[in-house]
Amino acid sequence: MLTLDINGKKQPINSEPDTPLLWVLRDELALTGTKYGCGIAMCGACTVHMDGEPVRACAIPIEVLGNKKIVTIEHQKKDGLLSLVQEKWLEHDVAQCGYCQSGQIMSATALLNENPNPSDQQIEAAMSGNICRCGTYQRVRNAIRAASDTITENASL
Amino acid sequence: MSKRIGSAISRRSFVKSAGLATGSLLVGIHIPASSEQKRMPLQQTLMNSFIRIDSDSTITLLANHSEFGNGAYTIMPMMVAEELDVPYEKIRLEPAPTRPEYYSPIFREYLTAGSVTTGSCWIPLRTAGAKARAMLLDAASIKWDQPSENLYTSDGTVFTKNSQQSATYGDLLHIIHADGILPREKVDLKDPSKFRILGKPSRRHEAPSKVDGSAVFGIDIKLPDMLYGSIARCPVYGGTAKHYDASASLKIPGVVKVKEISAGVVVLANSNWAALKGRGALKIEWNEGPNSSLSYDFFFQEYRDLANKPGIVAENIGDSIASIELSDNVIESVYEMPYLAHATMEPPNCTALVTDDRCEIWSGTQSQSNDQKVVAKLLGRPEQSIIIHRPLMGGSFGRRAAKSADFTVNSVEAANGEGVPVQVIWSREEDIKGGHYRPLFVHKLRGAVDDDGMPQAWHQTVVGQSIMDGTRFAPAFMVNGVDLYSVDGCLQEPLGLFRYGTSYQIPNHRIECHNPPKIGVVPMEWRSVGHSHTGIAYECFLDELAAAGGKDPLDLRIALTKGNPRMHKLLKLLKEKSNWVKPIGKNKGRGIAARVYSVSPIAQVAEITMNENGEFTVDKVICVVDCGFAVNPLGIEAQIEGGIAYGLGAAAFGEIELHDGQIKQSNFHDYNVLRIAQMPEIEVHIVSSDEPPTGVGEQATTPIAPAVANALFNATGTRVRRFPLAKSGLKLV
Structure with missing residues (x-):
């Protein structure tokens, strides 16, 4: 039996070692905020953080994870960057069907963690792996810019 | 959670x-x-x-x-x-x-x-x-x-x-x-x-x-004792299993059962991963059925031939044939639009529980009445005994209104006889190859321009499979043998259910239609339905007539809509908001398209930039809409942004290719959709109105493809008539 570090908790896992992280999160741990979209790391709906890096959970078998820290959309930490991004997402009314939004938010959060003041090109590069069929992209950009502005303002206080 | x-x-x-x-x-x-x-x-x-x-x-x-x-x-x-x-x-x-x-x-x-x-x-x-x-x-x-x-x-x-x-x-x-x-x-x-x-x-x-990830979509339903199902399907749509060997599948830990259903062979397991592995281990010999020889080249060729033959007349105002015959300024074009998949972010899925006295379905559906009827018939039970629970849906665009109720039927068949709930999630490959598409269409257009440069006659022949023929909606949608959904967006006057026309007045206007037999894949509604192809053919050809008559394409549309005050006013607003008269600069182009879909008039100007590699960007789209009283302006803007993104991705790359009965595309690497870098800046202007509210969900999808194609012409002087644009060597970046 494997143990995974999910949202700050050590979790014993019953799934087979070759199971992609996506299905372990969804089916064994009931963390269904992480979505299946393509199964081949082409759409970003299953984006989670692995030691802070955005990764596609559909393409990572759990046997390779070891002690890496996995963070999903369900990880609610008050005053954290994820909360700020979620707040900006609501302010900009980004979501439509909402299915891709967990992945979008996890990619955006990883970007801002790495680079609190990204250029438009850097936003596009970081978000290019996240497909949204509802076309929320303009609001995704605006919400990321707004989050970036808040971080920059707070830093200069 | x-x-x-x-x-x-x-x-x-x-x-x-x-x-x-x-x-x-x-x-x-x-x-x-x-x-x-x-x-x-x-x-x-x-x-x-x-x-x-x-x-x-x-x-x-x-x-x-x-x-x-x-x-x-x-x-x-x-x-x-x-x-x-x-x-x-x-x-x-x-x-x-x-x-x-x-x-x-x-x-x-x-x-x-x-x-x-x-x-x-x-x-x-x-x-x-x-x-x-x-x-x-x-x-x-x-x-x-x-x-x-x-x-x-x-x-x-x-x-x-x-x-x-x-x-x-x-x-x-x-x-x-x-x-x-x-x-x-x-x-x-x-x-x-x-x-x-x-x-x-x-x-x-x-x-x-x-x-925060707590929204419950169909794919997120978890029920006690639920099994997960994964279906192996014949590579040719409509094919069935001739023989299958499940022995290797049944050895995979977690696989519970393998059985045949009408869609193929389903593996039931206690996890998605076991079901997927079990499906991979099946050995199946397929009976490919009647579609194995079909290719889309065959359809395109047949439809091009049909477009030259008289079809059923859907509309005949004045005498287009005589007018074109007599004119010395006639142009003729053929536009071709491919099959398109919906590719909803949440793949089709459904959870079903079937017992002797109960059938409950958890299904993201647009169409509960339809699904209830289909499942009741399938099980031989009264309709009201079929209970449908409807979770949120990860996009639909028409896909979750399939008259076949295909993904719901899959799950009901998989669950039937099991006594526990069964959830079947389609893989993305099953979705892209799923055989339910916006049908491919060929439009042949002939038009004549008078001495003042105004369109004098319009003659359009529409060729493509009917969506509604043979369904229970046929009595409402089939008019004189023509599917209204095939010609919606071409007709100048209201017809049948559709109480609106193009908004233009062209004195001689003839629309003919061929709805060839429904063979091969299943023709389906796709965001904006008929307008998804008629919009391109009509608005691009109108641009061709403007050029033939030496008219500015936006001024021509303003002149043609004098009898339609809502569109006329909207186009004047668009001219102002888009700075239409201001020169746009080198390697850039502007294009216009104006449509009425489900009562709401909508018009867009697209601005594009060409680079030296034949690649282009869509820099900005200015959209004006009159949807009556604007119930939620923020939601309207969202629908317009989304409609444009959906239509633009399809216009740029969208194509499902059918070769020897098999679909070539399989996932997002070869069925490209719009990504963030390709998203234009979108500016929306909603006109104030006291009229009752009308829709905006599909309206913005229809003008974007022709507006971009017309902008490409404006920039390059070359017309694109085969879609997607990538097929004509124009790559959206």
Whole structure:
């Protein structure tokens, strides 16, 4: 039996070692905020953080994870960057069907963690792996810019 | 989180006659109280078909339209909240059961489609809110022995005029029960000048659940003892298993059972991963069936030939044939549009429980009536015995209204005989290869321009498979043998169900149609339906006529819409907002398209830049729309942004290729869709209107492809007539 570090908790896992992280999160741990979209790391709906890096959970078998820290959309930490991004997402009314939004938010959060003041090109590069069929992209950009502005303002206080 | 949601859902659905069925005070807007509904706990009052109030003042809206990104779950509570005097954010939504009182007044069945939800709800939901409020006023009137004129409501509370007494809505329910207060026959709806919610930009109601991962989509349903199913399908659509060997699959830990269903061979397992591995280990010999020799080249060739032959006349104004014959300024073009998949972010999926006396389905569907009928027939059971639970949907664009109810049928067949719930999730490959597509179309157009450069005659022959022929919708949609959905967007005058035309007046206007036999894959509605191809053919060819007549394409459209004040005004606004007369610069182009879809006029100017590699960017789209009273301007803007993104991705790259019965594309690496870098800046202008609200969900999808193609012509002088643009060597970056 494997143990995974999910949202700050050590979790014993019953799934087979070759199971992609996506299905372990969804089916064994009931963390269904992480979505299946393509199964081949082409759409970003299953984006989670692995030691802070955005990764596609559909393409990572759990046997390779070891002690890496996995963070999903369900990880609610008050005053954290994820909360700020979620707040900006609501302010900009980004979501439509909402299915891709967990992945979008996890990619955006990883970007801002790495680079609190990204250029438009850097936003596009970081978000290019996240497909949204509802076309929320303009609001995704605006919400990321707004989050970036808040971080920059707070830093200069 | 999901565990809790899962158990809540299971508790609700496994306990018979919960919730609604125990209502004691159902006084429906459409139907009277039934004896069944008279058994109800005192703590809940069903004010009418749509509104339930609990003693703690929780207000629940029984939502009779699906939420798949369209914003239905925002505009519905806004309408109720406006009349009931509560914040719309505080209203809970619960999907209404599949019963006649919840049918759309437009479709007369339980269906969310055609961009008509806002219009369908406009009167019924405001009336429901107003009637519920009137009952509460009547109760307060008894409580304080005051005429109801001396009372007012605010934020879920009834007050006496002097504000000395107040009672929450929940506090008044016992009086409604004790005194048997019934809804008033008639109520006055608020005058729009008094609106405090409707017409104001309002954020998506369920958005909080969509930013923290707690929103429950069909794929997220978890039920006790549930099995996961994965289906192996014949590579040729419609093929069946001749023989299969499941021995290797059954050795995979977690695989429980393998069996044949009509769609192929399904592996049932206790996890998705085991089901997927089990499917991979199947050895199947297929009977490919009648579609194995079909290729899309065959269809294109056959349709090009048909386009040269007379079709069924759908519209004939004046005498286009003679007018073109006599003219010395005639142009002719052929436009070709491919099959398109919907590629919803949430792949098709459904969870079903079938026992001897029960069939329950958890399915993200646009079309509960249809699914109920199809499943009832499949199981040989009465329709009302099929219970449909409707979760949120990760996009739909028409896909979840399949008349075949394909993904629902898959799960019901997989679950039948198992006695436990079975969830079947389609892989993305199954979705892209799923055989339900916007059909491919060929349009042949001939037109003549008079000496003043004005279009004198228009003759268009439309060739493509019918969506509605042979379905139960045929009586409404087939007119003189023509599917209205094949020609919607070409017709100058209203026809049948569709009470709008193109908005242009061309003196001689002839539309013919061939609906060739429905063989091969299944033709389906796809966001904007007929307009998804007629919009391209019509608006690009109109641009060709403008060029042939030496006219500015926007000025020509303004001149052609003098008889249609709404579009005429809209186009003048677009000319101003897009700075149309201002030169746009080197390697850049501007294109215009204007459409009327499901009553709402909409027009767009697209601005593009070409680079030296033949690549282009769409820099900006200026969109003007008249959708009557703008119920939620923020939601309208979202639908327009989304409609443009959906249409632009398809125009740029969208194509499903069929070779020897097999679909070439399989996933997002070869079925490209729009990504963030390709998203233009979008500017939306909504005209102010007191007309009843009409749709915006599909409207923005139709002008974008021709607006971009016309902009490419403006920049390069070359017309593109084969879509997607990538097929013509033009790459959107």
